[in-house]
Amino acid sequence: MPYTDLSRRFGVGFDNTECMLRKWLYLIILLYGATSIAQQCPNLNSPVNGAVNVPVTTTISWDEVEGVPGYIISIGTTPGGTDIINERSVGNATGYVPPLGLPENTKIYVTLTLFFFDLPNITCPTESFRTEAVTSIPTCTSLRNPVDGASNVNVANNIQWNYAPTATSYELTIGTTPGGGEILSPQNVGNVLSYNPPADFPPSTQIFVTITPRNAIGGTPGCMEQQFTTGVLATLPGCTSLISPVNGATNVPLTPFIEWTEVPGANGYRVTIGSSPFTAEILDNVLFSTNSTLVIDFEPNRTFFMTIIPFNDAGLAIGCTQESFSTILGCGPYFDVVTGELVTLNPEINFPDTVSFCQDEAPFTVTTMDTAEGFRWYKVDAFGDEVLLSETASVDLTENGQYRYEAYNTVAQSGGSVECPTTKFFNVVSSEVARITAVNVTGLEDVIDIDIRVEGIGDYEYALDNMDGPYQAGSVFNDVPVGSHTAYVRDRNGCGIVEKEIEQDLTLEGFPKFFTPNGDGVNDFWQFIPPPALGEITLNTILIFDRFGVFLAEIDPFSIGWDGKFKGKPLPSSDYWFKASDHSNNNISGHFALKR
Numbered sequence: 001m002p003y004t005d006l007s008r009r010f011g012v013g014f015d016n017t018e019c020m021l022r023k024w025l026y027l028i029i030l031l032y033g034a035t036s037i038a039q040q041c042p043n044l045n046s047p048v049n050g051a052v053n054v055p056v057t058t059t060i061s062w063d064e065v066e067g068v069p070g071y072i073i074s075i076g077t078t079p080g081g082t083d084i085i086n087e088r089s090v091g092n093a094t095g096y097v098p099p100l101g102l103p104e105n106t107k108i109y110v111t112l113t114l115f116f117f118d119l120p121n122i123t124c125p126t127e128s129f130r131t132e133a134v135t136s137i138p139t140c141t142s143l144r145n146p147v148d149g150a151s152n153v154n155v156a157n158n159i160q161w162n163y164a165p166t167a168t169s170y171e172l173t174i175g176t177t178p179g180g181g182e183i184l185s186p187q188n189v190g191n192v193l194s195y196n197p198p199a200d201f202p203p204s205t206q207i208f209v210t211i212t213p214r215n216a217i218g219g220t221p222g223c224m225e226q227q228f229t230t231g232v233l234a235t236l237p238g239c240t241s242l243i244s245p246v247n248g249a250t251n252v253p254l255t256p257f258i259e260w261t262e263v264p265g266a267n268g269y270r271v272t273i274g275s276s277p278f279t280a281e282i283l284d285n286v287l288f289s290t291n292s293t294l295v296i297d298f299e300p301n302r303t304f305f306m307t308i309i310p311f312n313d314a315g316l317a318i319g320c321t322q323e324s325f326s327t328i329l330g331c332g333p334y335f336d337v338v339t340g341e342l343v344t345l346n347p348e349i350n351f352p353d354t355v356s357f358c359q360d361e362a363p364f365t366v367t368t369m370d371t372a373e374g375f376r377w378y379k380v381d382a383f384g385d386e387v388l389l390s391e392t393a394s395v396d397l398t399e400n401g402q403y404r405y406e407a408y409n410t411v412a413q414s415g416g417s418v419e420c421p422t423t424k425f426f427n428v429v430s431s432e433v434a435r436i437t438a439v440n441v442t443g444l445e446d447v448i449d450i451d452i453r454v455e456g457i458g459d460y461e462y463a464l465d466n467m468d469g470p471y472q473a474g475s476v477f478n479d480v481p482v483g484s485h486t487a488y489v490r491d492r493n494g495c496g497i498v499e500k501e502i503e504q505d506l507t508l509e510g511f512p513k514f515f516t517p518n519g520d521g522v523n524d525f526w527q528f529i530p531p532p533a534l535g536e537i538t539l540n541t542i543l544i545f546d547r548f549g550v551f552l553a554e555i556d557p558f559s560i561g562w563d564g565k566f567k568g569k570p571l572p573s574s575d576y577w578f579k580a581s582d583h584s585n586n587n588i589s590g591h592f593a594l595k596r
Contacts, residue, residue, distance in 0.1 A: 040065060040068075040114070040122070041065070041112065041114065041122070041124030041125065042062040042063040042064070042065050042094075042112065042124070043062065043063065043127065044060065044061070044062050044110060044127050044129075045061055045062055045063055046058070046059065046060070046061045047060070047129040048129070049127040049128065049129065050128070050129065051129040051130070052129065052130045053130070053131075053132045054102075054108075054129050054130065054131050054132060055131070055132055056101045056102045056103070056104055056131050056132065056134060056165070056166055057097075057101050057102075057165045057166070058102065058131075059095050059096070059097045060073070060075070060095065060096050060097075060098070060110055061094055061095035061096075062094055062095075062112060063094065064092075064094050065114065066333060067301075067332065067333040067343075068114045068115070068116075069092065069115060069116065069117065069301040069302055069303060069326065070089060070090070070091050070092055070114075070115035070302070070303040070326070071089075071090050071091075071092070071093070071094070071112055071113065071114065071115060072087050072088065072089050072090070072112070072113040072115055072121065073085060073087075073088050073090055073096050073110065073111070073112055073113075074086060074087050074088070074110070074111045074113070075098060075102075075108060075109070075110055075111075076108075076109050076111075077103065077106055077107065077108065077109065078109060079109050079126050079128075080109065080111055080126050081109055084098060084102065084103075084108070085098060087113070088277075089115065089277065089303060089305075089324065090276050090277060090278075091274070091275045091276035091277065091279075091302065091303045091304070091305060091324075092275050092276065092302055092303070093275075093276035093278065093279070099163060099193065100163060100191055100192075100193065101163060101165065101166065101167070101168075102131050103131065103168070104131055104132060104133055104134040104166070104168075104215075104216070105130070105131060105132065105133040105134075106130065106131050107128055107129075107130050108128060108129055108130070108131060109126050109127075109128045110126065110127050110128065110129075111123065111124065111126045112124045115303065115326075117250040117251055117326050117328070117329065134166045134215055134216065134217065135217065136166070136217060137166075137213075137214075137215060137217045137218050137219065137220050138164040138165060138166045138167040138213040138214070138215055138220050139164055139165065139213070139220060140164065140211075140212075140213065140220050140222075140223040140224065141161050141162050141163070141164040141167070141170075141211055141213055141223075142161065142162055142226065143159070143160070143161050143209060143211070143226050143228070144160045144161055144162050144193075145157070145158070145159070145160040146159075146228040147228070148226040148227065148228070149226075149227065149228065150228040150229070151228070151229045151231075152229070152230075152231035152315075153201075153207075153228050153229065153230050153231060153315070154230070154231060154234065154236050154314050154315040154316075154318075155200040155201045155202070155203050155230050155231070155233065155234075156200050156201075156236055156318060157201070157230075157315070157318060158194055158195065158196045158197075158318055158319070159172075159174070159194065159195045159196075159197070159209060160193060160194040160195075161193055161194075161211050162193070163193060164213035164220070166215050167191075167213035167214060167215055167220075168191050168214065168215045168216065169188050169189070169190050169191050169213075169214045169215075170188070170189055170190070170191075170192070170193075170211055170212065170213055170214065171186055171187065171188050171189075171211070171212040171214060171219060172184060172186075172187055172188075172189050172195055172209070172210070172211055172212075173185065173186045173187075173209070173210040173212075174197070174207065174208070174209050175207075175208050176202065176205055176206065176207065176208070177208065178208055178225060179208070179210075179225065180208060183197060183201070183207070184197070186212075188214070201230045202230065203230055203231065203232050203233045204229075204230060204231065204232055205229065205230050206227055206228075206229045207227060207228055207229070207230060208225055208226075208227045209225065209226050209227065209228075210223060210225045210226070211223060211226075231314070231315075234312075234313065234314030234315075235265065235312075235314055236312070236314045236315055236316070236317055236318060237263045237264070237265050237266040237310040237311065237312050237314075237317045238263055238264075238310065238317060239263070239308075239309075239310065239317050239319065239320035239321070240260045240261045240262070240263050240266075240269070240291070240308050240310055240317075240320070241260060241261050241323065242258070242259075242260050242306065242308075242323050242325070243259045243260055243261060244256070244257060244258065244259045245258070245325040246325075247323035247324065247325070248323075248324065248325065249325040249326070250325070250326045251326070251327075251328045251329075252298075252325045252326060252327050252328060253327075253328060254297055254298050254299075254300055254327055254328065254330070255295045255296070255297055255298075256295065256296075256298070257292065257293075257294075257295055258292060258293045258296070258306075259291060259292040260291050260292070260308050261291065262291040263291075263310040263317070265312055266310035266311065266312055266317075267289075267311060267312045267313065268287055268288060268289045268310070268311055269287070269288045269289075269291065269308050269309065269310050269311070270285050270286070270287060270308070270309040270311060270316065271283050271285070271286050271287075271288055271293065271306070271307070271308050271309075272284060272285050272286075272306070272307045273296075273304055273305070273306045273307075274304070274305055275299070275302050275303070275304060275305070276305065277305045277322060282296065282298075282304070283296075298327045299327065299330075300327050300328060300329060300330025300331075301327065301329060301330055301332075302326070302327055303324055303325070303326045303327075304324060304325060304326070304327070305322050305323070305324045306322065306323050306324065306325070307320065307321075307322045307323075308320065308323075329345075330345075330420075331344055331345045331346050331411070331420035332344035332345055332346070332420075344420070345409055345411055345420040346408075346409065346420040346421065346422045347370060347371060347372035347373075347407045347408065347409050347420075347422050348370070348371075348422070349368070349370045349372075349405070349407050349422050349424055350369070350370060351368060351370070351405055351424045351426060352426060353426055353427065354426060354427050354428075354429060355397070355403075355426055355427070355428050355429075356428075356429050356430070356431050356459075356493035356494075357397060357428070357430055357431070357493075358430070358431055358432060358433075358491075358493065358494070358495035358496075359430050359431070359432045359457075359495075360432070360495075362397075362398050362430070363396040363397060363398045364396070364397045364398075365394055365395070365396050365397075366394065366395050366397060367393055367394040368393050368394075368405065368407065370407050372407035372408060372409055372422075373408065373409045373410050374391070374407070374408050374409075374410065374419075375390070375391065375392060375393050375405075375406065375407050375408075376388060376390070376391055376405075376406040376408075377389045377390040377391075377395035377403065377404070377405055377406075378403060378404040378405075378406070379401065379402075379403055380401070380402040380403060380404055380425070381401075386404060389403075397428050399428070399430075400427075400428050400429055400430055401427070401428055402425060402426075402427055402428075403425070403426055403427070403428055404423060404424070404425050404426075405423065405424045405425075405426060406421050406422070406423045406424075407421070407422050407423075408420060408421040408422070429493075430457065431457060431458035431459065431491050431492075431493035431494075431495045432456050432457055432458050432491070432495050433456065433458070433491055433495050433496035433497075433498055434454040434455070434456045434458060434460050434489040434490075434491060434498050435454060435455045435456055435498070436452060436453070436454050436487065436489060436498060436500045437453045437454060437455050437585070438453040438585050438586060438587060439451070439452055439453070439487055439500060439502050439586045439587070440453065440586070440587040440588075440589075441502065441586065441587060441588040441589070442588070442589040442590065446481070446482050447479045447480060447481060447482065448480050448481075448482055448588075449476065449477065449478050449479070449480065450464070450476070450477045450480050450485065450487070450502065451475060451476045451477075452475045452476075452477075452487045452489060452500075453475070454475070454489055456491075458491040458492070458493060458495055459491065459492040459493060460475075460489050460490065460491060460492065461473055461489075461490050461492055462474065462475050462477075462487070462488065462489055462490075463487075463488040463490070464477050464480065464485055464486070464487060464488070465485055465486055466488070467488050467497060467499065471488075471490055482509075484501070484502065485501075485502040486499055486500070486501055486502065487499065487500045487502060502586065509531050510528050510529050510530050510531050511528055511578065511580075511590055511592065512526055512527075512529070512592055513592050513593065514592055514593040514594070514595055515564070515592070515594065515595070516595050516596065517563055517564035517565075517570070517594065517596070518596055524563065525560050525561030525562060525563055526544075526561050526562045526564070526592060526594075527555065527557075527559070527560065527561025527562070528542060528557055528580065538557075538582060538583045539557040539580050539581065539582055539583075540557070540581050540582065540583060541554060541555075541556070541557070541580070541581060542554070542555050542556075542557055542578055542579070542580045543578065543579045543580075544562055544576060544577070544578055545576065545577045545578070545579070546571075546574070546576055546577070547574060547575050547576065547577065547591075549577075552566050552571070552576070553566070557580075564594050570596075571594060572594075572596070573593075573594055573595050573596045574593075574594055575591050575592070575593055575594075576591065576592060576593075576594055577589060577590070577591045578590060578591070578592065
């Protein structure tokens with residue numbers, strides 16, 4: 001994969017002052033202990049602690065611990081032992097397959113260590129399980145290097161093969177003729193996966209290899225003979241080693257210049273880089289003609305494993321070892337052993353989802369109270385494009401819409417500094433004081449219902465008779481005692497309170513409860529009669545409806561009144577409804593009876 005095709009996430013580091021402080025804190029922990037550390041350690045999830053009859057080919061896996069950049073695994077046959085695997089780094093992988101399998105019918109002890117950059121690691125409690133008793137012979141295996149049928153193999157090449165499940169040793173035969181043992185007669189080479197012949201192979205010769213896996217049950221019969229052909233005499237290049245970063249380096253910048261020792265006689269180098277010893281997701285056997293690479297943006301908080309194999313016309317260098325380095329801390333999260341918590345270097349922000357301002361106050365200044373090294377405010381348009389408005393803790397807003405607020409801390413790293421930002425999208429809405437357009441009053445007997453009608457772009461709430469509330473979201477008040485009242489409408493966004501007197505004329509007093517249009521000259525018309533105690537009352541109009549809401553008549557408040565007819569015909573005895581409005585455009589409604 002060419003370098004130009006690589007794309008990596010970018011992170012940040014921490015400055016030297018913080019690094020030194022954390023070192024001292026870790027030293028305190030080492031001296032005085034911390035009981036909460038063990039609680040951060042993962043448990044084995046396969047096999048689980050105490051499991052039995054576990055296959056000898058099992059994959060050992062555990063849960064990921066957030067903020068931990070890497071893991072080290074040890075496997076032994078005694079508590080805390082390392083006789084099977086001795087502190088093998090697996091990077092950020094959460095699983096490990098022992099390359100030679102596990103011994104049968106044995107109690108296996110696994111110890112995980114949490115790896116941190118140039119800080120004390122955390123060794124977790126040992127867990128154990130017991131393997132199965134193997135009851136069958138292993139299967140055959142195959143050559144891994146050189147592969148079966150390979151040609152032009154360097155005469156100094158070693159022989160490597162793949163693990164045969166349940167095998168505990170391998171019998172190896174090497175000859176220059178089919179079935180022959182001229183180079184190595186049948187020999188048990190032990191529980192290994194490679195063999196280094198004591199002398200080079202003869203040049204330009206066909207080499208025959210037979211590998212017979214064995215265990216306590218016996219050897220595998222009938223394994224096929226494999227072969228490869230050597231090339232002419234030639235000198236392989238030697239191996240190289242990292243110059244920058246050096247093997248085992250920590251706090252490596254996320255954009256390092258990687259360089260290794262130049263090997264005389266090498267035509268080029270095959271480079272593999274992965275985040276575990278077994279992967280190559282960053283560079284997979286990529287060819288370089290020089291002893292360096294261009295900068296690659298590595299992921300922060302990770303250990304990376306790098307293998308560099310020089311080559312020339314004779315072939316690839318033999319026995320080159322894997323090296324590793326660890327990137328600097330990014331914005332986090334990383335594990336703080338002092339608090340037992342995950343820590344990030346991004347600032348914490350506390351900002352609302354919605355910001356409101358009153359139209360008569362524009363431009364409206366918003367100031368954050370968050371603590372950070374820098375701030376930015378953006379206006380976001382309908383297409384998601386952003387326009388920078390301010391780079392201070394305050395911003396002036398003049399219009400509604402979506403905005404983005406960003407607070408950041410600057411963190412030093414090799415070659416400069418980078419940012420750890422925290423961002424929040426929010427909406428801006430404008431508001432204004434309400435305008436009361438009408439107060440509708442309806443009533444039955446001695447109580448009334450009041451409906452306050454308003455106009456405006458604000459978010460309003462309502463109260464009666466007390467400016468301090470309580471306020472309610474709805475504009476209707478039910479079962480209010482008859483009498484004078486004051487309506488209050490408050491903008492929820494603080495743009496102000498407006499009030500309106502609900503005058504005495506908006507009561508049911510003066511509206512007759514019944515009339516008898518029978519022509520006897522007494523109570524033949526229904527009309528509003530203002531009570532003297534209420535003083536002068538001016539109504540604009542009075543509308544009459546039947547109990548189904550059908551409009552029947554409109555009467556002038558200064559006329560004699562309604563005669564109980566519709567289109568000249570007398571209406572039957574029943575309940576009828578009226579609606580009256582005054583000079584302030586307030587309304588009242590009620591009902592009365594027509595009797596004949």
